Amino acid sequence: MAQLGKGKLNYRCPSCFMRDLDIDMFYDKEKKEFCCIRCQYRGSEKDVLEKNEMVRFRYGAMLKRFDFGLEDMEWTNDPAVEK
């Protein structure tokens, strides 16, 4: 783990973002890759951006699906979920 530092831009780890964790990644100057200290994810800037885009899309779709299925789910009694 040499040459790790903050990149010029901070990107969040797409893999952790999937699990609801907002983790900043470090930049590996030698390999020109971003890497996550938490889940071992690493990828180029392009890869990170693509995956983040994908996660956002999937995440949005998931939330929508919850919206549509609300009546069938018992956990909607949870005030945090109910709108």
Ligand SMILES: [Zn+2]
């Ligand atoms: Zn991660």
